[in-house]
Amino acid sequence: MNDPIAAARSCDICAPHLPHGTRPVFNIHPHSRVLIIGQAPGRKVHETGIPWDDPSGKRLRTWLGVDEATFYDPEYFGILPMGFCYPGKGRSGDLPPRPECAPQWHEPLLRLMPNVQLTLLFGQYALERYLGADRRKNLTETVRNWEAYQPNYLPLPHPSPRNQIWERKNSWFGEEVLPYLQEMVSRILEK
Known part of the structure; x- marks a missing residue:
């Protein structure tokens, strides 16, 4: 595997299981400092090819305390989902990420990001x-x-707007975890 990024972008190992076809969506760079490992792209992200290009992504950027330009700069944020392609709809939301993806691609892609300070x-x-x-x-x-x-x-937790009830029930998350997250991200990005 000479170029793992190109190989992952052209991956089709899950094609028989993906009702909307393959479209690997991830964003990494050798200088990435913060790595985001999520689940799998949703329908909108599948259509645009832009990771976290949905209401969950907007909420995530608020949690991180960063603007869109900073978030999409791969020298700051690497984005590596558990499944690179949209898995399709299930009964109660999107299907889980395909199990083949992370074992196939995470290790070779993680080796390309030696500067990650927080995952x-x-x-x-x-x-x-x-x-x-x-x-x-x-x-x-x-x-x-x-x-x-x-x-x-x-x-x-996933930053989906559907998880706002979870946040209200677990006020410690907004009081302790989010301030820590924003402080860490700010400190890492300043370097």
């Missing part, structure tokens, strides 16, 4: 892969114990 993990699939047995019994407890995963990882 943000969004959702159960990222938590499972990167925290493994160190996860707590559920996402809420894992996020509540975020300090245990520092300095390498920061587990977070």
Whole structure:
């Protein structure tokens, strides 16, 4: 694999399982400082090819305390979902990320980003892969114990507007985790 980025961009290993076809969406650079590992692109992101180009992305940028230009500068933020292509719709939202993607592409792409100082993990699939047995019994407890995963990882809930109820029930997230996240991102990007 001479050029993992080009290979990942042209990947079609999941094509038989993707009702809308393949369109790998990720954004990395050797100078990326903060890495975002989410689930999989949604329908809108599949159509535009721009990661986090939806209401969840807008909310994420607010959480991070950055503008669009900073967020989409791959020298600042690397974006590497668990599944690079839109998996399609299920009964209660989008289907899970395809299981073939992360094992195939994460390791070679992560090696290209030696400057990552903080990895943000969004959702159960990222938590499972990167925290493994160190996860707590559920996402809420894992996020509540975020300090245990520092300095390498920061587990977070998905920034979907549908999760606003979760945020209201867990006020500690907005009081403790988001200020820490914004402070860390600000400090890392200043370097």
